[in-house]
Amino acid sequence: MAQHPFPIETVAIALGDRSYDIQIGAGLLARPETWAGLPKAQAAMIVTNDTVAPLYEAQLRTALAPHYKQIHTVVLPDGEAHKDWQTLNLIFDALLARGCDRKTVLFALGGGVIGDMTGFAAASYMRGVPFVQVPTTLLSQVDSSVGGKTAINHPLGKNMIGAFYQPVRVVCDLDTLKTLPERELSAGLAEVIKYGPIADMDFLAWIEAHIGALMAREPAALAHAVKRSCEIKAWVVGQDEREAGLRAILNFGHTFGHAVEAGLGFGVWLHGEAVGCGMVMAAELSQRLGKVDAGFVTRLKALIERAGLPVRGPVLHASDNAGDYIAHMRLDKKAVGGDIQFVVINGPGQAAVQGAPDAVVRDVIDACCA
Amino acid sequence: MAQHPFPIETVAIALGDRSYDIQIGAGLLARPETWAGLPKAQAAMIVTNDTVAPLYEAQLRTALAPHYKQIHTVVLPDGEAHKDWQTLNLIFDALLARGCDRKTVLFALGGGVIGDMTGFAAASYMRGVPFVQVPTTLLSQVDSSVGGKTAINHPLGKNMIGAFYQPVRVVCDLDTLKTLPERELSAGLAEVIKYGPIADMDFLAWIEAHIGALMAREPAALAHAVKRSCEIKAWVVGQDEREAGLRAILNFGHTFGHAVEAGLGFGVWLHGEAVGCGMVMAAELSQRLGKVDAGFVTRLKALIERAGLPVRGPVLHASDNAGDYIAHMRLDKKAVGGDIQFVVINGPGQAAVQGAPDAVVRDVIDACCA
Numbered sequence: 001m002a003q004h005p006f007p008i009e010t011v012a013i014a015l016g017d018r019s020y021d022i023q024i025g026a027g028l029l030a031r032p033e034t035w036a037g038l039p040k041a042q043a044a045m046i047v048t049n050d051t052v053a054p055l056y057e058a059q060l061r062t063a064l065a066p067h068y069k070q071i072h073t074v075v076l077p078d079g080e081a082h083k084d085w086q087t088l089n090l091i092f093d094a095l096l097a098r099g100c101d102r103k104t105v106l107f108a109l110g111g112g113v114i115g116d117m118t119g120f121a122a123a124s125y126m127r128g129v130p131f132v133q134v135p136t137t138l139l140s141q142v143d144s145s146v147g148g149k150t151a152i153n154h155p156l157g158k159n160m161i162g163a164f165y166q167p168v169r170v171v172c173d174l175d176t177l178k179t180l181p182e183r184e185l186s187a188g189l190a191e192v193i194k195y196g197p198i199a200d201m202d203f204l205a206w207i208e209a210h211i212g213a214l215m216a217r218e219p220a221a222l223a224h225a226v227k228r229s230c231e232i233k234a235w236v237v238g239q240d241e242r243e244a245g246l247r248a249i250l251n252f253g254h255t256f257g258h259a260v261e262a263g264l265g266f267g268v269w270l271h272g273e274a275v276g277c278g279m280v281m282a283a284e285l286s287q288r289l290g291k292v293d294a295g296f297v298t299r300l301k302a303l304i305e306r307a308g309l310p311v312r313g314p315v316l317h318a319s320d321n322a323g324d325y326i327a328h329m330r331l332d333k334k335a336v337g338g339d340i341q342f343v344v345i346n347g348p349g350q351a352a353v354q355g356a357p358d359a360v361v362r363d364v365i366d367a368c369c370a
Numbered sequence: 371m372a373q374h375p376f377p378i379e380t381v382a383i384a385l386g387d388r389s390y391d392i393q394i395g396a397g398l399l400a401r402p403e404t405w406a407g408l409p410k411a412q413a414a415m416i417v418t419n420d421t422v423a424p425l426y427e428a429q430l431r432t433a434l435a436p437h438y439k440q441i442h443t444v445v446l447p448d449g450e451a452h453k454d455w456q457t458l459n460l461i462f463d464a465l466l467a468r469g470c471d472r473k474t475v476l477f478a479l480g481g482g483v484i485g486d487m488t489g490f491a492a493a494s495y496m497r498g499v500p501f502v503q504v505p506t507t508l509l510s511q512v513d514s515s516v517g518g519k520t521a522i523n524h525p526l527g528k529n530m531i532g533a534f535y536q537p538v539r540v541v542c543d544l545d546t547l548k549t550l551p552e553r554e555l556s557a558g559l560a561e562v563i564k565y566g567p568i569a570d571m572d573f574l575a576w577i578e579a580h581i582g583a584l585m586a587r588e589p590a591a592l593a594h595a596v597k598r599s600c601e602i603k604a605w606v607v608g609q610d611e612r613e614a615g616l617r618a619i620l621n622f623g624h625t626f627g628h629a630v631e632a633g634l635g636f637g638v639w640l641h642g643e644a645v646g647c648g649m650v651m652a653a654e655l656s657q658r659l660g661k662v663d664a665g666f667v668t669r670l671k672a673l674i675e676r677a678g679l680p681v682r683g684p685v686l687h688a689s690d691n692a693g694d695y696i697a698h699m700r701l702d703k704k705a706v707g708g709d710i711q712f713v714v715i716n717g718p719g720q721a722a723v724q725g726a727p728d729a730v731v732r733d734v735i736d737a738c739c740a
Contacts, residue, residue: 092530096526096527101706125530151497154463160462160466161462
């Protein structure tokens, strides 16, 4: 086999005996070295959805064939609406029907929903089997495949039931992003942009300079964006695996974004779209709390807009929109005893978690909703 | 408050940052010191069942009142048949309906089923909240409340979905055993007896000398039996928390016992009853493999019988009983690639895990079933 022209980048996630590598590169699915050294087992189970399966399932199956005697596949319905117990149980049904033992390796082939559900299934099946993330969306490559958060939704709340459970490897094949719908590419960029204001203003400047290349899906630009995002997230998660403190800064834009998603009904706006306008609101809040200047807010807003994302929040309630936002935010998992916790920018490249006076939050919402 | 006449015994479970204490004593529910020093939270949620709730829920609620502003209770239907997702979800429903945050402390008040379900709910709710085990059966005091195994059943297999998740404390109030049905007391003694042949022949001799006192529920005898069982289990689990090797010896009698439970239908025989005759079969297998003498088997069998437990397995299949047992054992979670793993006694007080020729296993089953 000829040398592949595009290098493989690796980000090491250091979590003691739960450490693992993220591999980033073009054409990884087809490269034999990608799949070397995984845990030995009789059987592998590919978990994917009905959108991704026709695109990449055969390729992954071929790649895994030298390593596992049996390769099973379970195809779930696509979409956040199916991130529930009923769908999760399809994975358990398949594992048990095929007599899969506690060494079976699960492969999550798809976006964040597939990753979350496969991860929770792996955490829970026989109290834990190994799993590999093969994220095929930008969002899952830069965010949900790093950090070991797995979950399903409950009718009364998103991601309410889950586990902290680390994969044994993450394989980010940039070629899989070629088939990503435009809207999902933008949604992924929201999480890429996020890492700038909370941790690395040089990276923010790099994104501003390369937003065109990213929107055009140029592999070199995507590789750097994915790698740097994973590095920053790894640095944060490495210090706070179970979200006792620092890790919460990764939720920049997510508190307001959560209200958008919950208020409109989950799935109406993509998560990344809600985070897009949520970051504008969180930046606006930071400014009103005297932590950043107006120029910072304008700059961030312009980049979010160039990434094809909404910069204004939707109106959730005709007469008391701010009240509706606040009510949703109080129910957020991150609220403590009913007090909403916001990630604010303490200064460019530095974030902190804190409460804020209701009146200020109301002003922000009033100023930022269309 | 007057000094309580009966001392509190403590067994420390050393698992690094997941370490916890098991408290053992009479009247612990009502003693304030039992509940000191638990994690602080706004809310506690007592999880119990419709048999235990009328007996002890009010007492626990009173004891917790000084520590938590809100104390909620969810009452589940009693029995192994309800150890499923639908019932587990009642806990999540209650937590979410009451707006319980990720600091909420769960209290498992009941037997092994309540402990398993509450533990898995605690492991999964918002990816992990603290929980306290308050086991009210002998079986759960000596076995299922130590070691962090939590799970629910799946229609295709028992304990197939769960987590390794440690409680922050275990409170074994020996007074709660006064209300235990006779049959469940015997079932609990099966797990007590188990610790002798696998780890401590002195303890086996002590049980033989005190089986009458144990059957009469004398607190001093119960306290020693619970304490020594927990110590042995703690010693084993401390060396192998996630069941990579040594921990499997705790399954002495459980491979054959699993076939009995699965073959008759779960719940027809109590788990401890199946383990009772399962230990006789495992001892018989050990003898046929040349590891112990006939006297050892006879001695163990006599004690199991004195504990009020069955010493012969049921006939699961009229024409091919041994084949039926073996088929069930192959589906056991502990089988690896279809090979049944047996816990055998390598010599009095020493256990090992190994396979065995089908012909020998068949002979054992033929010899040991009524």
